[in-house]
Amino acid sequence: MHFHERAETYEAHAAPQKRFAEALAAFAPFRRGVRVTELGAGTGFLTAALLAQGVNVDATDSSPAMVEVGREAVPAANWKVHDAFGPIEKAKALASTGLLHWAADPAAVLKHWHAALPEGGRLLLGVPCDPCLNELRDLIGEGPVRWRDEAQWLNLLKAAKFDVHAHGVLESEEIYPSALDFLRSLHRSGVTGDPRMSPGELRDLLRDYDRLNARKDGVAATWAWLLVDATVRR
Ligand SMILES: C[S@@+](CC[C@H](N)C(=O)[O-])C[C@H]1O[C@@H](n2cnc3c(N)ncnc32)[C@H](O)[C@@H]1O
Numbered sequence: 107m108h109f110h111e112r113a114e115t116y117e118a119h120a121a122p123q124k125r126f127a128e129a130l131a132a133f134a135p136f137r138r139g140v141r142v143t144e145l146g147a148g149t150g151f152l153t154a155a156l157l158a159q160g161v162n163v164d165a166t167d168s169s170p171a172m173v174e175v176g177r178e179a180v181p182a183a184n185w186k187v188h189d190a191f192g193p194i195e196k197a198k199a200l201a202s203t204g205l206l207h208w209a210a211d212p213a214a215v216l217k218h219w220h221a222a223l224p225e226g227g228r229l230l231l232g233v234p235c236d237p238c239l240n241e242l243r244d245l246i247g248e249g250p251v252r253w254r255d256e257a258q259w260l261n262l263l264k265a266a267k268f269d270v271h272a273h274g275v276l277e278s279e280e281i282y283p284s285a286l287d288f289l290r291s292l293h294r295s296g297v298t299g300d301p302r303m304s305p306g307e308l309r310d311l312l313r314d315y316d317r318l319n320a321r322k323d324g325v326a327a328t329w330a331w332l333l334v335d336a337t338v339r340r
Contacts, residue, residue, distance in 0.1 A: 112296030113171035126331040131155035134335035143197035145190035146205030150180035203232030216266035268336040285315035
C-alpha cells in the first residue's frame, strides 16, 4: 500500500471507498454526542459521515500526510497520527473502514482493539471482502492483500471476542472508461502494491481486462464491502 505518498490524490480516486464509508455510518448509526475513535481515517470519508450524525470523532491515521489532508477536509474532528495495528489508546467506541484487511495479522490487531474498549464497547467496521476486485485478481493473482470472505471475517471477530449484532455485504459494479483508467485509479488511491510487471505483461493485462470485462460504456470492476456492527464481550 502507498497511502502516505498518495494522500493528495486519494480522495479523487476513491469513489467506492467513499460510498462504503457513508453506507457504514448509515448502517448502524451512533447516538448523538458519543465519542468515537476512528482508525485509519484517511482523508475523512467516514469521519464526515459520523460528524453529520452528531458524533464526536477522534480521527486517527498512521500517515502524517493523510492526517494533514484529513484535518483540512474535515476540521471538526480531532485529528491525530496513531498506528492502529499495535496496542491502541483506550476508547469508548471504535470505527474503521478500509483498514483492517491491510494488517498482516488481523486477528492480533482485533485483540488490540478489543483491549482498548470497555465491555459492551462498540466496533463499527467496514472491510473489503470477496468478491471485491475479483476480475483483477483472476488475472494477476492475489496480493498485496490476503482476501477473505464474509464468513472468514466474522470468524476472526468472534475469535477476538466481539459479538456481531448486524452485518451485511454491499456489492457494486463500478464502470471505468478503460482498464488503464481503472488501474490508474487504484494506483492514485494508493491501494496497489509495488510494481512487479514488465511493460509487456502490463500491456497484456490491460488488453485482457478490457476484453473480458467490457460493458457498453467502459469496463467493470466489482467492489464488495463487509459492514459490521459489533460489541466487546469479556
Ligand atoms: C484505504 S485507506 C482508507 C481510508 C478511509 N478510512 C476511507 O475509507 O477512505 C487506508 C488508510 O489506512 C491508513 N493506515 C494504513 N496502515 C495503518 C496503520 N497501521 N494504522 C493506522 N492507519 C493506517 C492509511 O494511511 C490510509 O489512510
